[in-house]
Amino acid sequence: MAAKPKLHYPNGRGRMGSVRWVLAAAGVEFDEEFLETKEQLQKLQDGNHLLFQQVPMVEIDGMKLVQTRSILHYVADKHHLFGRDLKERTLTDMYVEGTLDLLELIIMHPFLKPEDQQKEVVNMAQKAIIRYFPVFEKVLRDHGQRFLLGNQLSLADIILLQTILALEEKIPNILSAFPHLQEFTVKISNIPTIKKFLEPGSKKKPPLDDIYVRTVYNIFMP
Amino acid sequence: MAGKPKLHYFNGRGRMESIRWLLASAGVEFEEKFIGTPEDLDKLKNDGSLMFQQVPMVEIDGMKLVQTRAILNYIATKYNLYGKDIKERALIDMYTEGMADLNEMIMVLPLCPPDQKDAKITLIRERTTDRYLPVFEKVLKSHGQDYLVGNKLSRADIHLVELLYYVEELDSSLLANFPLLKVISLTAFRREGSHFPPEVLTVGLRSHHCADLLGPGTPSRVSF
Numbered sequence: 001m002a003a004k005p006k007l008h009y010p011n012g013r014g015r016m017g018s019v020r021w022v023l024a025a026a027g028v029e030f031d032e033e034f035l036e037t038k039e040q041l042q043k044l045q046d047g048n049h050l051l052f053q054q055v056p057m058v059e060i061d062g063m064k065l066v067q068t069r070s071i072l073h074y075v076a077d078k079h080h081l082f083g084r085d086l087k088e089r090t091l092t093d094m095y096v097e098g099t100l101d102l103l104e105l106i107i108m109h110p111f112l113k114p115e116d117q118q119k120e121v122v123n124m125a126q127k128a129i130i131r132y133f134p135v136f137e138k139v140l141r142d143h144g145q146r147f148l149l150g151n152q153l154s155l156a157d158i159i160l161l162q163t164i165l166a167l168e169e170k171i172p173n174i175l176s177a178f179p180h181l182q183e184f185t186v187k188i189s190n191i192p193t194i195k196k197f198l199e200p201g202s203k204k205k206p207p208l209d210d211i212y213v214r215t216v217y218n219i220f221m222p
Numbered sequence: 223m224a225g226k227p228k229l230h231y232f233n234g235r236g237r238m239e240s241i242r243w244l245l246a247s248a249g250v251e252f253e254e255k256f257i258g259t260p261e262d263l264d265k266l267k268n269d270g271s272l273m274f275q276q277v278p279m280v281e282i283d284g285m286k287l288v289q290t291r292a293i294l295n296y297i298a299t300k301y302n303l304y305g306k307d308i309k310e311r312a313l314i315d316m317y318t319e320g321m322a323d324l325n326e327m328i329m330v331l332p333l334c335p336p337d338q339k340d341a342k343i344t345l346i347r348e349r350t351t352d353r354y355l356p357v358f359e360k361v362l363k364s365h366g367q368d369y370l371v372g373n374k375l376s377r378a379d380i381h382l383v384e385l386l387y388y389v390e391e392l393d394s395s396l397l398a399n400f401p402l403l404k405v406i407s408l409t410a411f412r413r414e415g416s417h418f419p420p421e422v423l424t425v426g427l428r429s430h431h432c433a434d435l436l437g438p439g440t441p442s443r444v445s446f
Contacts, residue, residue: 052357065312067320074308077311086296086300087285089295090296
């Protein structure tokens with residue numbers, strides 16, 4: 001299937017962020033159709049393009065994939081980002097699911113009431129430092145290799161890097177107690193496809209802001 | 223590998239229930255170690271058994287698996303309940319994730335503040351009849367087969383039967399306009415008779431507990 005994947009989502013990170021990251025890391029060029037109005041969403045829904053009337057939706061290989069994890073799994077599987085066997089796949093799953101729990105806090109943050117937002121930044125930082133980063137720091141320290149699975153890039157590395165960089169935007173010194181994660185961040189950022197994605201002009205979106213929040217409310221709220 | 227899988231969770235449905243259903247449907251006997259007190263949970267945390275300090279945790283094949291989806295993915299793969307190729311897996315994943323979204327809404331209902339409960343229940347009803355059940359009814363109607371994907375039992379069918387069970391508990395009239403969904407819930411289990419003796423279906427089917435089910439750190443998600 002020669003056509004590039006086509007992503008349907010508002011022009012912002014949100015739940016499509018991870019999908020963009022994985023596609024970019026795998027060196028897959030993609031197109032984007034940005035949702036800006038309720039009418040556009042209605043059109044997609046009425047045309048039966050969205051299995052559960054929701055985005056993200058990615059047109060890829062003749063399918064209209066929805067549900068973030070389904071899309072991530074499909075792309076990761078296709079591009080060998082799940083390790084070599086079932087055990088490595090399962091490790092990847094555990095790492096990814098844990099990281100996605102943390103990323104969820106970041107995704108939801110702009111939609112919290114302003115008075116709750118600062119408190120939530122503290123919560124995110126605590127969760128990252130106490131619950132999640134120690135796990136990955138230990139994994140890297142114990143085997144001394146470049147990637148979470150060892151010597152092979154996987155979905156887990158990509159999602160972790162995405163999350164670390166997003167957190168650093170809010171809490172610049174968040175990795176200060178984690179030397180292996182600091183090294184990891186540098187190494188993975190320098191992988192050519194990822195390096196390209198981190199440069200200006202790429203499809204990576206800026207941090208979520210008030211304009212994005214308003215757009216989302218306009219599109220999705222009844 | 224001789225030992226049975228061992229499930230660590232509270233004595234209630236919560237996030238372990240779908241794992242219980244999947245294991246039971248695959249004919250796998252398992253043991254359960256219930257967390258009854260904060261000390262029980264602390265013990266698990268302190269001995270390094272919980273990767274992210276959370277349950278569910280399942281000891282299986284020499285691993286201590288955490289994260290509900292990781293556990294379900296492992297079991298489904300091991301017992302050939304995940305389709306035959308990447309495209310079937312994608313379909314199964316999409317259906318499963320949709321079901322999980324509805325299941326989550328039903329699961330967290332007991333935690334809902336009393337003044338918001340009616341609105342939440344109304345939303346659940348709407349989503350059930352307008353967003354989720356029509357999809358699965360349509361899939362079954364479109365191919366006329368007994369199973370959602372690939373004319374073969376997969377985890378998607380098992381998760382669906384579980385979901386329909388909860389929908390029925392909430393309000394059986396919600397299933398009124400979905401004749402094929404009623405059929406799948408019977409066929410899936412009758413056909414695979416050797417795996418699903420009736421008593422196996424009662425494993426893990428217990429009444430809802432309240433707030434202690436989900437544990438700390440459970441993200442609450444706004445659905446757009």
